[in-house]
Amino acid sequence: MSSTKFILGLFEDPDEMMDGITLLQQNSIPIYDVYTPMPIHGIEAKLGIKDSRLGYASFMFGCLGGTIIFSIIYYALVHDWPMNIGGKPAFSVPDFIPLTFEWTVLYTAFGTVATFFFATHLFPGRTARVMDLRATNDRFVIAIDAKGNTPHEDITNLLKEAGAVEVKHNDRKYVSYE
Amino acid sequence: MSSHHESIIREPLITGDNITYAKITEDILAPVERMPGRAWWIGFTVASLGATLWLFAVSYTFWYGIGSWGLNKTIGWAWDITGFVWWVGIGHAGTLISAILLLFRQKWRNSINRSAEAMTIFAVICAASYIVAHMGRPWMALYSLPVPNQYGSLWVNFNSPLIWDVFAISTYFSVSLVFWYTGLLPDIATIRDRAEGLRRRVYSVMSFGWTGSVKTWQRFETVSLILAGISTPLVLSVHSIVSMDFATSLEPGWHTTIFPPYFVAGAIFSGFAMVQTLLLVTRKVMGLENYITMFHIEAMNKIIILTGSIVMVAYSTEFFIAYYSQVEYEQYAFLNRYFGPYWWASWSMFCCNCVIPQVLWFKKVRRSIPATWVLSIIINIGMWFERFVIIVTSLHRDFLPSSWAMFYPTWIDISVFIGSIGVFFTCFLLFIRVLPAIAIAEVKLILKGSSEQEKKKILADGHTDPAQAEFYKDALRKFDSIEIAEYEKV
Numbered sequence: 278m279s280s281t282k283f284i285l286g287l288f289e290d291p292d293e294m295m296d297g298i299t300l301l302q303q304n305s306i307p308i309y310d311v312y313t314p315m316p317i318h319g320i321e322a323k324l325g326i327k328d329s330r331l332g333y334a335s336f337m338f339g340c341l342g343g344t345i346i347f348s349i350i351y352y353a354l355v356h357d358w359p360m361n362i363g364g365k366p367a368f369s370v371p372d373f374i375p376l377t378f379e380w381t382v383l384y385t386a387f388g389t390v391a392t393f394f395f396a397t398h399l400f401p402g403r404t405a406r407v408m409d410l411r412a413t414n415d416r417f418v419i420a421i422d423a424k425g426n427t428p429h430e431d432i433t434n435l436l437k438e439a440g441a442v443e444v445k446h447n448d449r450k451y452v453s454y455e
Numbered sequence: 456m457s458s459h460h461e462s463i464i465r466e467p468l469i470t471g472d473n474i475t476y477a478k479i480t481e482d483i484l485a486p487v488e489r490m491p492g493r494a495w496w497i498g499f500t501v502a503s504l505g506a507t508l509w510l511f512a513v514s515y516t517f518w519y520g521i522g523s524w525g526l527n528k529t530i531g532w533a534w535d536i537t538g539f540v541w542w543v544g545i546g547h548a549g550t551l552i553s554a555i556l557l558l559f560r561q562k563w564r565n566s567i568n569r570s571a572e573a574m575t576i577f578a579v580i581c582a583a584s585y586i587v588a589h590m591g592r593p594w595m596a597l598y599s600l601p602v603p604n605q606y607g608s609l610w611v612n613f614n615s616p617l618i619w620d621v622f623a624i625s626t627y628f629s630v631s632l633v634f635w636y637t638g639l640l641p642d643i644a645t646i647r648d649r650a651e652g653l654r655r656r657v658y659s660v661m662s663f664g665w666t667g668s669v670k671t672w673q674r675f676e677t678v679s680l681i682l683a684g685i686s687t688p689l690v691l692s693v694h695s696i697v698s699m700d701f702a703t704s705l706e707p708g709w710h711t712t713i714f715p716p717y718f719v720a721g722a723i724f725s726g727f728a729m730v731q732t733l734l735l736v737t738r739k740v741m742g743l744e745n746y747i748t749m750f751h752i753e754a755m756n757k758i759i760i761l762t763g764s765i766v767m768v769a770y771s772t773e774f775f776i777a778y779y780s781q782v783e784y785e786q787y788a789f790l791n792r793y794f795g796p797y798w799w800a801s802w803s804m805f806c807c808n809c810v811i812p813q814v815l816w817f818k819k820v821r822r823s824i825p826a827t828w829v830l831s832i833i834i835n836i837g838m839w840f841e842r843f844v845i846i847v848t849s850l851h852r853d854f855l856p857s858s859w860a861m862f863y864p865t866w867i868d869i870s871v872f873i874g875s876i877g878v879f880f881t882c883f884l885l886f887i888r889v890l891p892a893i894a895i896a897e898v899k900l901i902l903k904g905s906s907e908q909e910k911k912k913i914l915a916d917g918h919t920d921p922a923q924a925e926f927y928k929d930a931l932r933k934f935d936s937i938e939i940a941e942y943e944k945v
Contacts, residue, residue, distance in 0.1 A: 310669060324669060357608070362614070375622075376619060378692060382630060382689045385685050386630040390633050397671050399665065
């Protein structure tokens with residue numbers, strides 16, 4: 278029994294990596310994940326990854342921010358301490374718009390980013406789960422779970438055929454741990 | 456897909472031969488990964504001396520009070536608010552580049568957005584410091600926030616543009632910071648994975664555990680797009696609100712409806728000038744000529760001439776409307792502005808912002824690095840004068856001639872201003888030492904489509920329309936980073 282946990286196909290060209298994905302898919306080999314130094318457009322469709330739902334979260338946070346500040350202003354200027362400014366109405370909606378807008382933007386920004394960090398498990402000090410150190414530099418890495426996907430030589434050959442410059446058989450899932 | 460080739464007639468965004476993904480990383484991270492050179496140390500020494508001056512002058516202000524400035528009871532706002540508006544304006548170009556150009560899919564933004572956004576953040580820090588300094592007692596800043604208090608609660612006046620400004624500037628700063636830092640994550644991860652020891656640990660904490668998996672990138676791009684979408688109206692709102700600090704008053708010279716668009720155009724104008732000031736030097740000193748090319752410089756110069764012309768139209772419109780309004784105070788304010796005791800400030804403003812930048816209509820000037828740099832300094836000076844003119848010349852003579860006065864800056868006023876420039880450059884110089892000055896991942900994204908080497912291959916294949924190929928080769932002549940002789944044989 279081989280001790281290989283993950284097979285990594287390292288490509289130096291994003292298009293060759295995409296060919297590699299196609300080839301693996303044609304041979305019914307499931308892909309664990311793909312690590313790239315830059316976003317690859319069109320890869321989500323290829324891997325069958327659903328659209329991000331972050332936009333919905335952003336919208337909700339925006340509504341929340343706008344509502345909160347509008348309520349604060351309403352409470353302060355209309356309910357708690359109405360002022361007589363030249364006999365004009367205390368509930369002067371046009372004057373409320375700039376701040377409502379600002380907090381809509383503020384909450385959208387912070388809410389979107391917080392949701393992104395939460396969903397992706399990003400936070401300060403998190404140990405990076407890196408499979409190959411060059412995946413943030415100049416290698417486009419296809420990772421394949423070695424368990425159950427045999428024979429490993431076939432996978433290696435497929436990756437090589439697609440143009441992988443290197444194929445790694447890693448005994449550890451992540452190389453970034455001390 | 457990344458292999459999508461764009462039309463040959465578009466100028467390349469990355470020049471040079473043998474640019475690989477690894478080389479992009481090496482080139483951009485070189486200043487971060489090696490010891491700084493002499494140019495950096497000289498710059499840093501001068502800048503930090505300036506920052507020290509700022510620290511001293513602001514401390515002096517807090518110790519002795521606002522009386523140490525040249526303000527008087529007629530001119531209650533002078534160099535401080537001038538400096539505030541000037542810095543906020545400078546910040547606007549960063550957001551324009553990072554947000555608006557992203558929405559317009561302008562790929563050339565990819566190599567300048569990072570440093571422009573950093574510039575935004577440092578400029579807004581400088582701007583905010585003026586507001587806090589002007590409070591004299593900085594802890595009073597608390598009362599600009601709607602916090603419950605023992606006076607009732609007595610709330611802030613939410614109808615006042617000054618309070619809108621507190622919200623607008625703080626939102627602008629924090630949203631810009633979040634946008635900038637999120638964009639930095641993949642690049643910090645790149646540094647992390649190349650570093651060793653303590654350095655690796657520090658960058659590891661800062662990288663938030665970035666891996667670059669498919670889902671991460673997908674969400675990252677969604678976040679970028681959403682943040683760009685909301686930053687675009689935000690940046691327009693910020694300077695509009697800053698302008699309302701003036702426009703909603705009854706002061707002749709301030710009380711005009713043209714202010715919001717006029718201020719926004721001026722902000723972008725001065726911001727791009729500051730981007731040129733910084734990047735022309737950065738590109739040279741850090742050897743980034745292949746990424747920040749002549750195309751970028753010329754494109755920014757085109758934006759400068761456009762926004763500069765909008766500003767000129769705004770000046771003229773203001774002048775005309777003052778006449779047309781038949782309000783004698785308004786008319787006097789504008790005649791006094793250009794022909795009164797502050798004529799030199801107004802004409803400096805008009806020359807620096809409207810007359811001199813017209814030379815940018817000439818290709819030769821747009822493509823000359825020394826000329827662009829000198830112009831960018833002139834525009835920075837001109838835009839400082841614009842704010843000075845709007846604020847001080849309007850205030851110094853209004854309705855009551857018995858209250859007319861002049862403003863004379865004290866050495867503290869001058870030190871705070873010069874010091875704030877020192878703070879700005881100290882921050883910027885530290886930034887280019889510890890973080891990549893160009894968004895590495897975003898530049899890699901355009902390597903396969905928009906680089907000179909790819910386009911050269913297309914030319915070598917010979918399937919292009921000869922007229923288009925000729926047009927392309929001709930366009931390459933302006934680049935200082937391309938050896939045009941190589942193209943004679945292709």
